[in-house]
Amino acid sequence: MAGISRCLALHIVLLLAGAHGANILGLFTSLSPSHLVIQMSMARILAEQGHNMTVVTVLKPPSLHKNINHILVPMNEDTLSTFSSLVGGMTKTDNSNAIVSMFRSLKVISEAFSKMGDVMKQPLIRDLYEHADNKFDLVLMGYFMNSYQLAVAHKLKVPVVVAVSNPPSFLGYVLGNPWEVSYVPAMNMAIESGQSMGIGHRALNLLGSLGSRLFMYVIELKNTKIYREIYGNDPTLPSYEDLNKNISLIFFASHGISEGPIRPNVPAVIEVGGIQVKEQPDALPENMEKFLSEAPQGAILLSLGSNVKQDHLSTDTVQKMYNVLSKLQQKVIWKWDDLENVPGRSENILYSKWVPQDDVLAHPNLTLFITHAGKGGITEAQYHGKPMLALPVFGDQPANADVMVRQGFGLKQSLLTLEEDSFLQGIREVLENPKYANAVKSFSTLYRDRPMSARESLIYWVEYVMRYHGAAHIQSPVVHMSYIAAHNLDVYAVILGTIVALCFITKLVFGLVFRKLRQSSGKPKVNQQRKLKKKQS
Numbered sequence: 001m002a003g004i005s006r007c008l009a010l011h012i013v014l015l016l017a018g019a020h021g022a023n024i025l026g027l028f029t030s031l032s033p034s035h036l037v038i039q040m041s042m043a044r045i046l047a048e049q050g051h052n053m054t055v056v057t058v059l060k061p062p063s064l065h066k067n068i069n070h071i072l073v074p075m076n077e078d079t080l081s082t083f084s085s086l087v088g089g090m091t092k093t094d095n096s097n098a099i100v101s102m103f104r105s106l107k108v109i110s111e112a113f114s115k116m117g118d119v120m121k122q123p124l125i126r127d128l129y130e131h132a133d134n135k136f137d138l139v140l141m142g143y144f145m146n147s148y149q150l151a152v153a154h155k156l157k158v159p160v161v162v163a164v165s166n167p168p169s170f171l172g173y174v175l176g177n178p179w180e181v182s183y184v185p186a187m188n189m190a191i192e193s194g195q196s197m198g199i200g201h202r203a204l205n206l207l208g209s210l211g212s213r214l215f216m217y218v219i220e221l222k223n224t225k226i227y228r229e230i231y232g233n234d235p236t237l238p239s240y241e242d243l244n245k246n247i248s249l250i251f252f253a254s255h256g257i258s259e260g261p262i263r264p265n266v267p268a269v270i271e272v273g274g275i276q277v278k279e280q281p282d283a284l285p286e287n288m289e290k291f292l293s294e295a296p297q298g299a300i301l302l303s304l305g306s307n308v309k310q311d312h313l314s315t316d317t318v319q320k321m322y323n324v325l326s327k328l329q330q331k332v333i334w335k336w337d338d339l340e341n342v343p344g345r346s347e348n349i350l351y352s353k354w355v356p357q358d359d360v361l362a363h364p365n366l367t368l369f370i371t372h373a374g375k376g377g378i379t380e381a382q383y384h385g386k387p388m389l390a391l392p393v394f395g396d397q398p399a400n401a402d403v404m405v406r407q408g409f410g411l412k413q414s415l416l417t418l419e420e421d422s423f424l425q426g427i428r429e430v431l432e433n434p435k436y437a438n439a440v441k442s443f444s445t446l447y448r449d450r451p452m453s454a455r456e457s458l459i460y461w462v463e464y465v466m467r468y469h470g471a472a473h474i475q476s477p478v479v480h481m482s483y484i485a486a487h488n489l490d491v492y493a494v495i496l497g498t499i500v501a502l503c504f505i506t507k508l509v510f511g512l513v514f515r516k517l518r519q520s521s522g523k524p525k526v527n528q529q530r531k532l533k534k535k536q537s
């Protein structure tokens with residue numbers, strides 16, 4: 001008996017050892033704090049699973065798990081402040097048009113990102129693959145238009161998986177995901193889920209899809225240059241175009257069957273939407289817990305995200321917001337950086353530099369989320385079933401807000417033209433009309449209903465790729481095909497050529513036959529005529 005249980009225990013230990021303790025390198029060198037939140041949550045989950053996570057970032061991560069070895073790569077202050085002021089500049093133009101806004105901000109951001117390549121030249125990064133003590137089993141690359149990071153995985157000769165903070169319509173083509181423009185809305189086209197598009201929408205969608213492909217093409221041209229500049233003609237590295245072909249799979253921050261759009265995905269597309277949301281919320285800081293539990297009329301969370309610092313907002317707008325919020329019966333937690341300089345003091349407002357947004361949104365007494373409509377915040381609110389008032393600022397935010405409004409989870413207002421009356425009305429409407437809370441609560445149920453939770457999927461697929469030292473066997477063959485072969489253009493050309501040749505031959509043959517026939521039936525006539533003529537004469 002004792003022997004059996006010892007044997008069992010040994011087996012369990014061995015099983016655990018097999019799944020645990022891999023060395024994983026997280027390359028998260030993007031300048032976007034909201035992307036870093038998602039990437040760091042993946043690192044945290046893998047560390048909690050017992051893996052030895054080494055994480056490289058440029059920005060200071062929001063929080064660090066104790067089992068994560070963190071490497072902070074120093075970044076040129078100029079680049080950081082350029083990026084921050086670029087973000088700020090964008091609040092001053094009206095960005096209510098989703099598609100225009102996306103392109104404008106992507107363009108501006110991509111300029112700042114051309115400097116991002118410098119990170120790869122840092123000794124700290126080179127050390128990762130040049131230092132003999134570093135042994136990694138997998139690279140998890142956080143994507144933000146910086147595919148040249150993949151070179152590190154090639155240098156280490158280990159499999160690589162990628163984390164993208166968008167749905168598969170964004171980078172899926174790298175995996176050979178089908179490009180279905182007639183019924184899959186491009187990234188920022190808000191279309192009622194389950195509806196098919198009319199001709200106008202489809203034309204727009206085609207334009208939008210082509211536009212985003214063109215945009216990626218330009219980015220990749222730039223990145224090719226950056227890559228050549230960093231790695232020169234290093235013979236151990238593939239060409240930039242071939243870097244992507246080694247990606248085992250991509251984790252997308254989406255969940256198509258609840259959020260839409262419904263689309264076909266290749267097996268290497270793994271959707272882990274909501275990965276940054278904890279399945280069980282952590283306890284709140286004492287003051288927040290107390291504040292929220294004494295909220296008989298409910299509570300509001302106001303957060304305009306990490307990219308927009310309050311000095312990018314006009315003091316006028318802030319004052320108007322304060323005037324409205326301070327008169328509400330609800331409690332308000334306001335994410336505010338400068339605690340020395342608050343918009344005003346009121347019993348019902350708690351300012352906090354740091355807000356555990358996910359945990360606050362999970363609180364049962366929270367009844368409204370006023371947000372800049374970043375994908376992360378919206379995802380958290382949807383997960384916890386909380387209605388929203390969106391004040392989008394730039395980038396994908398206006399589009400995120402549009403989709404949220406269409407889904408019936410709340411309202412959208414412009415931060416630039418914010419007025420006290422309309423702001424108050426918006427808040428009242430979302431709080432008092434139950435349709436918003438009901439819609440988002442039922443979505444929450446659908447969103448959480450999965451065969452494997454986002455967390456489980458991440459762990460499963462990361463360990464899967466490590467078990468097989470890469471996942472080339474699940475890769476779509478399209479990845480290695482030329483454009484012509486992938487679209488069967490050569491086959492169509494052969495078929496078309498054959499048809500044309502057949503037509504030509506047929507015409508030739510018939511032409512010949514006709515001429516022959518005419519000749520043979522014509523000659524006797526001539527003869528007869530001659531005979532006739534002869535007879536007459």
Ligand SMILES: *[C@@H]1O[C@H](CO)[C@@H](O)[C@H](O)[C@H]1NC(C)=O
Binds near residue numbers: 052053054136
């Ligand atoms: C974890 O990974 C780092 C980086 O490769 C390495 O230096 C360290 O020794 C590893 N720790 C363990 C316990 O394997």
Ligand SMILES: *[C@@H]1O[C@H](CO)[C@@H](O)[C@H](O)[C@H]1NC(C)=O
Binds near residue numbers: 292
């Ligand atoms: C919510 O607020 C009510 C009324 O203030 C309070 O009794 C309750 O404890 C709060 N709920 C939670 C979970 O804190």
Ligand SMILES: *[C@@H]1O[C@H](CO)[C@@H](O)[C@H](O)[C@H]1NC(C)=O
Binds near residue numbers: 471475
């Ligand atoms: C990528 O390269 C690694 C190491 O050379 C290899 O193990 C893996 O199978 C490759 N993955 C794909 C998808 O080709």
